Amino acid sequence: MSNTLTTKTAVTCENCNLDTLCLPNGLQRTEIGALGQLVKRDNIRRKGEIIYHVGSSFRGIIALRSGSAKLVSIDSNGNEIVVNFILPGELLGFDGLALQTHQCTAIALETLSFCHLSAHYLDSSAIDTAFLNQALLQRASDQFDSQVQKMMLIRRPAEERVASFILKISERLKARGYSALEFRLTMSREEIGNYLGLAHETVSRIINHFQALQMIEVKSRQLKIINKKKLLGFYEE
Amino acid sequence: MSNTLTTKTAVTCENCNLDTLCLPNGLQRTEIGALGQLVKRDNIRRKGEIIYHVGSSFRGIIALRSGSAKLVSIDSNGNEIVVNFILPGELLGFDGLALQTHQCTAIALETLSFCHLSAHYLDSSAIDTAFLNQALLQRASDQFDSQVQKMMLIRRPAEERVASFILKISERLKARGYSALEFRLTMSREEIGNYLGLAHETVSRIINHFQALQMIEVKSRQLKIINKKKLLGFYEE
DNA sequence: CGACGCTTTGAGGAGATTCAAGACACGTGG
DNA sequence: CCACGTGTCTTGAATCTCCTCAAAGCGTCG
Numbered sequence: 001m002s003n004t005l006t007t008k009t010a011v012t013c014e015n016c017n018l019d020t021l022c023l024p025n026g027l028q029r030t031e032i033g034a035l036g037q038l039v040k041r042d043n044i045r046r047k048g049e050i051i052y053h054v055g056s057s058f059r060g061i062i063a064l065r066s067g068s069a070k071l072v073s074i075d076s077n078g079n080e081i082v083v084n085f086i087l088p089g090e091l092l093g094f095d096g097l098a099l100q101t102h103q104c105t106a107i108a109l110e111t112l113s114f115c116h117l118s119a120h121y122l123d124s125s126a127i128d129t130a131f132l133n134q135a136l137l138q139r140a141s142d143q144f145d146s147q148v149q150k151m152m153l154i155r156r157p158a159e160e161r162v163a164s165f166i167l168k169i170s171e172r173l174k175a176r177g178y179s180a181l182e183f184r185l186t187m188s189r190e191e192i193g194n195y196l197g198l199a200h201e202t203v204s205r206i207i208n209h210f211q212a213l214q215m216i217e218v219k220s221r222q223l224k225i226i227n228k229k230k231l232l233g234f235y236e237e
Numbered sequence: 238m239s240n241t242l243t244t245k246t247a248v249t250c251e252n253c254n255l256d257t258l259c260l261p262n263g264l265q266r267t268e269i270g271a272l273g274q275l276v277k278r279d280n281i282r283r284k285g286e287i288i289y290h291v292g293s294s295f296r297g298i299i300a301l302r303s304g305s306a307k308l309v310s311i312d313s314n315g316n317e318i319v320v321n322f323i324l325p326g327e328l329l330g331f332d333g334l335a336l337q338t339h340q341c342t343a344i345a346l347e348t349l350s351f352c353h354l355s356a357h358y359l360d361s362s363a364i365d366t367a368f369l370n371q372a373l374l375q376r377a378s379d380q381f382d383s384q385v386q387k388m389m390l391i392r393r394p395a396e397e398r399v400a401s402f403i404l405k406i407s408e409r410l411k412a413r414g415y416s417a418l419e420f421r422l423t424m425s426r427e428e429i430g431n432y433l434g435l436a437h438e439t440v441s442r443i444i445n446h447f448q449a450l451q452m453i454e455v456k457s458r459q460l461k462i463i464n465k466k467k468l469l470g471f472y473e474e
Numbered sequence: 475c476g477a478c479g480c481t482t483t484g485a486g487g488a489g490a491t492t493c494a495a496g497a498c499a500c501g502t503g504g
Numbered sequence: 505c506c507a508c509g510t511g512t513c514t515t516g517a518a519t520c521t522c523c524t525c526a527a528a529g530c531g532t533c534g
Binding site: 073075079081083094095097098099103104133134136137138139140141142143144145147148149150151152154155197 | 310312316318320331332334335336340341370371373374375376377378379380381382384385386387388389391392434
């Protein structure tokens with residue numbers, strides 16, 4: 001692994017800059033080292049390519065190292081809904097845990113790289129599984145909490161949903177070391193609308209309305225937050 | 238525990254009639270016995286009483302033995318939404334797992350009883366925690382899957398949501414040994430509407446519309462499914 | 475048996491969708 | 505480097521679904 005052609009030095013869990021966000025968070029130093037042995041790195045996908053497909057057997061938990069992805073669910077009529085967007089440092093794959101078969105499809109929104117913690121080791125005792133299981137359980141529950149939060153958001157008026165969406169993306173990017181106030185959306189209006197339960201025209205209208213109100217500046221997918229308080233005010237009244 | 242005043246013999250995990258639905262499902266006989274030692278039984282709540290409250294510290298996973306409950310989430314503005322309804326044999330409490338603090342409130346819809354697997358033992362090694370952790374992980378993931386399913390449902394037209402709701406309750410009751418075609422709803426129209434993202438008047442209208450179409454028979458909360466195919470047809474076109 | 479809460483039913487209105495068309499951005503090839 | 509084409513984004517107008525408000529009917533429980 002150390003003789004790659006990249007200019008970077010080999011990345012392990014021990015020196016990964018996402019370690020505080022990713023699964024190792026909370027593990028002992030030695031355990032992180034052990035975990036590092038079990039992880040497959042340097043997986044790459046390009047825009048539109050699939051990370052895993054609905055119905056495929058669960059192969060493990062995935063940690064996004066760079067780039068972004070969307071998690072979509074498809075019902076029996078072929079309706080596709082965006083369950084979540086995944087940013088660097090975030091985990092992916094919990095939809096395959098319960099039934100050992102993925103219930104969703106994960107698709108790259110841009111070029112991305114990810115690490116892969118093989119399912120084989122999730123129930124083996126290669127490392128202190130008690131702690132790892134605990135961590136996984138927490139992450140899985142966290143996914144549940146997020147869905148509940150999203151459910152609450154979907155009940156709110158369209159403008160609140162969009163305001164909240166912008167602010168949440170901002171927060172998540174900030175937590176990962178990116179600018180909180182100026183960033184590029186990697187998903188289309190259509191995908192945002194699908195995620196928020198709105199038509200893409202509605203999303204577009206509201207985003208431009210926010211711009212007219214001096215809350216944000218938008219140019220296509222480039223977004224700049226001008227007045228965070230006003231945005232917050234939309235759903236904290 | 239065996240010297241209770243009830244007429245039933247003492248219930249343990251080993252002789253509980255919900256064993257195939259509850260957590261022990263898949264455990265070894267001896268492990269079920271061990272698990273039984275850790276469970277607090279005979280907890281009772283009456284209609285409207287709280288099982289656990291949002292913000293309270295996580296004390297463990299709960300298995301509903303009889304009766305039904307609702308799981309509600311409350312946002313910063315005091316808006317209350319019904320996240321889920323819980324039927325006998327179903328598990329509860331996963332909203333407290335990630336942050337060790339409950340994110341939701343669980344409330345009895347009628348008189349109910351439940352078992353309580355103390356959180357203290359979830360990370361101790363009193364029994365084969367590898368297996369139990371695995372089981373818990375699967376249940377937690379299952380909760381996530383359910384929320385994704387619900388998310389998809391909420392995108393559908395109101396009539397589909399109600400049809401799906403009726404059929405899902407029917408299936409869940411059937412799996413627990415109750416009649417699949419005739420049952421009593423333990424929740425109000427208001428609560429159904431809240432759960433499905435509809436006004437209670439809309440729920441009422443649609444239920445009565447279904448009755449006019451000879452799909453169901455309704456008398457207040459008593460419900461009888463007359464034509465399951467027609468109901469299915471509403472969202473499987 | 476009376477009161478309260480839940481359910482039903484109707485009318486009107488608001489918010490978001492759908493349909494349609496034009497503007498813009500981006501990647502491709504000349 | 506620019507022209508072109510495709511897909512994305514914007515904007516407008518008409519429509520529709522579902523909500524809100526209002527009031528009456530029913531059921532349930534003290």
